[in-house]
Amino acid sequence: MSIRDVASFAAGHWIAPDKTAREIASAITGEVIARAGTARLDTQAMLDHARTVGGPALRAMTFHDRARMLKGVAQHLEANKHLLYDLSFDTGATQGDHLFDVDGGIGTTFVFASKGRREMPDSHVYCDGPVEHLSRHGSFLGQHICVPLQGVAVHINAFNFPVWGMLEKLAPTLLAGVPAIVKPATSTCYVTEAAVRLMLDSGLLPAGAVQLVSGGLGDMLDRLTCQDVVSFTGSSTTAHKLRQTPALVANSVRFVAEQDSLNASILGPDVLPDTEEFDLFLKEVQREMTTKAGQKCTAIRRILVPQAQVDAVIDGLRAALQGVTIGDPRAPETRMGALVSAAQKRDVLQRAAQIGTEATRVFGDPDAFAVVGADKDRGAFVPPMLFHCPDPDQAIHVHETEVFGPVSTVMGYRDLDHAVALANRGQGSLVASLITADPAVARDVTLNIAAYHGRVYINNATSMKEATGHGAPLPHMVHGGPGRAGGGEELGGLRAVKHYMQRTAVQGSPEILSAITGTWIPEGPEYTTPDHPFTRRFGQLRIGETLHTKPRQVTSADITQFAQFTGDTFYAHMDDDAAARNPFFPGRVAHGYLLLSFAAGLFVQPDEGPVLANTGLDSLRFMKPVQPGDSIKVRLTVKAKTPRNADYGEVRWHVSLRNQNDALVAEYELLTMVAR
CATH class of the missing domain: 3.10.129.10 (Hotdog Thioesterase)
Incomplete structure (x- = not known):
């Protein structure tokens, strides 16, 4: 099997890996399939190229020009996505997982292209809010405007979504008019590199608009200024380390983080077995535990159910998980593939053992499970593991340890106040879900957990046929969360675009403001x-x-x-x-x-x-x-x-x-x- 050289794209040139490169193994076979990384990257040249070539070219375009560019890029990716599918199998992802990553990323790009055309002006200036009247007779006014930052966005992405993780940041960045340097996680960077090559081959991106680092960033963060942005997805440990980079602190560099998240799903007290909502709850949990082998920042880690329903939920989840076939993701019968790497497998098993000190494993023995079409010892396979914590109030690990794999814990609650308290023990999560048919329960829970969660997903028999799922971030809605989750916001429609723009208050006469914004003001000429x-x-x-x-x-x-x-x-x-x-x-x-x-x-x-x-x-x-x-x-x-x-x-x-x-x-x- 030939080993793929994963290159970086820096200052307009592809740079192959060198002797410092890291080897990348297949999640299925454990064999080395690629290598990435080079010590030859000139980080200052990359930043200069973005700032002096890519930035001016993007800023010369209007929002609509950039939106049309994004649409064209998305169409080109859509036409060639089978190439990304083929590569992604070696990350352990199934064909169903590709829909989240590849198709999800392309769909997100289409959404931002549409929002750019429909919700933003065909202009270089975005007016943020109405005109403010600052004088008695209207000769002196104020207007908040947003303009592109004149730096570069450095995107540091996680391993689990090599395509969506890139595009969900890249689309709003380019729509804002800011060039990006994309740094994917090395373990899956070969998929990201292929996507970047496709985007560049489309001929739609201006020179300098997108660059790629396959491997380490070197000293790039030390060279950033107040006009730059760092957008990070990964562990809280890495996020904390990056936040403390002296240049980021000294220059007030914008830092957007999406990190650890102990997401909870709550079964409402009104939901009983043999109801549509009960079956929906089991389906949501099973899907979130097994999609991408649980390697999703939005996956359900804590399952909160009324104490009277604990046994029924455990029995239902056992039955649902029993039907999940684990194996080579290319096999049509496979429902769950492998973790991304042997290192990730070791990490998942170690953290699951920590959960096991406070909870009993009620399904999924990592030493005894079947794998279809692959050697489970050579690949990074683990079974879905379900735990039951009988005393969640005294537990610590179940509320503090994120097992980034197919692991989740059932906990019983006494009443809604108790359920809310347990959900908030996560100290900040990307998403919490609630399955209930009772509007009063929905209101009570939402008002009491919203401060700790970036998104609250509520589903029942009325919405279940069209609902998108607990773990599906949508480009229209905020993706992020407070506290442990990083305190950042990605996506959320135009909110995401504004992360890469400067909001400025402009004051002057109606004629002056009209000339700047390209919009007539009633008191204007x-x-x-x-x-x-x-x-x-x-x-x-x-x-x-x-x-x-x-x-x-x-x-x-x-x-x-x-x-x-x-x-x-x-x-x-x-x-x-x-x-x-x-x-x-x-x-x-x-x-x-x-x-x-x-x-x-x-x-x-x-x-x-x-x-x-x-x-x-x-x-x-x-x-x-x-x-x-x-x-x-x-x-x-x-x-x-x-x-x-x-x-x-x-x-x-x-x-x-x-x-x-x-x-x-x-x-x-x-x-x-x-x-x-």
């Missing part, structure tokens, strides 16, 4: 053209382009006709005396929706043209009532423009209605699709 704006195509419209309409008087007959036509005969529109008794109205007033209809009649250009569709309105507010005899006029202004595809883009219009005294009556934002 206006532009008029001889043509009606609805006759102008997407590319012709300017931010701040404005139409002022003629006024229209609102009569009693208008109000009555609108009420009869729509059926909205609310007393404030029909009964002058009743309306006058209402503290908000001086008497009979026009319907708010009547005013919107009249506004559209004032500003719409009726002929066929580039305006294709009205897709909605946002931020509607009614400020002042309109009485019969009042007049309204409209100001329609191009606030922002967002390309959607080659045929059309979205135009966001600011619409304000004022009465005959120039008092603001209503305002909102209108969304239209306009041909390009």
Whole structure:
């Protein structure tokens, strides 16, 4: 069998391993299949390349440009993912595990590409929150903006997810406009290297956007500055060591960590055997114990059940785990593969023995289990091991020792307060799950464990068919947790992107802020053209382009006709005396929706043209009532423009209605699709 040389990609060049390289063994056979590592990496050259080549190239792109780039990269990976599958078997992962790692990573990249196009502007600046009015007459305003950091993100990843672990950090980093240096765990870096080669082969990434370290980082962390970010996934011991790097402390380098986590799953007191929820609970625990052979940071380590259900849960899990076939992950009948390495196997067995000092093993003898298609002594195989801790209040190891393998412990609780206390004994976890059909139980548990958990997953018969599972981090939701879990946040939609950006408060006049953000501000400058704006195509419209309409008087007959036509005969529109008794109205007033209809009649250009569709309105507010005899006029202004595809883009219009005294009556934002 040939040994694969796993290279690093540094400053635009592939660098092969040298004599200092570390050997990497197959998790299935124990044979050496690869080697990685070199002492020839010039870490300063890599950082310089990222900062001076990759960073400027990414920052020259808009958020939408970067989102399109991510989509293209994801499509290229999707088309070639079978290459990653083939390599990943030697990590001990089954085909089902590949769906979490390879497909999960690609899917995460697609999500960030979509969010970049839908939730971020086609701009270089992201506005974080509304404009703040800092002066009486509106000539001095404030706006929080986010811009890309001008450094590099160093991603130090764990061994268990060589593809997803890279892409879940890389996608938001590149969307933010920051280059990355990826350092995978050496034991599975051959899979990450293959994924990086595919991404580079796509031709979509600018030079310097992504570099790869297969092996050690050397002195790279000592060279980081305040513009750089370190994102780490791994053990708390390593995280603590890295956090104390003098350069990181001295330069206030951002450090995002996702580390040890003793995740718990709670069976609600309302759930009894022979119910859908009870079977769901057993299924969730069995899946989390055996997927990736339990080598997941989100796996269930502690199983909390009502004391009366302990025996039933143990019996149910024994039956579920008994049906799990262990063996060569390439074999179709295999349900659980191997641990990643012999060293990991030794670590799991050692830590399981610690759990065994406080709990009784009720399933899974590491000295007597069957393996299909492989030699269990040469490979890194262990069986799923289930323990029962009869006295969780006095136990220490079950609440402090994470066995990073297929090991979990059943504990009984007396009442919900006891269950909450046990869950929180983990001192900070990535996720806790609760299986219950009782909303009161769900509320009570959530309010009392949320402070200790990054995510609370609640499932029952209503949601079970579509729920994603206890251990499945989703790119839309925060992945991270307090305390032992590291105190960081990854994923979470645009929250993840902001980790790689600087939030800055910009203060100035409306014209200045509008120029910086690319978004029109109501107090900002206006532009008029001889043509009606609805006759102008997407590319012709300017931010701040404005139409002022003629006024229209609102009569009693208008109000009555609108009420009869729509059926909205609310007393404030029909009964002058009743309306006058209402503290908000001086008497009979026009319907708010009547005013919107009249506004559209004032500003719409009726002929066929580039305006294709009205897709909605946002931020509607009614400020002042309109009485019969009042007049309204409209100001329609191009606030922002967002390309959607080659045929059309979205135009966001600011619409304000004022009465005959120039008092603001209503305002909102209108969304239209306009041909390009």
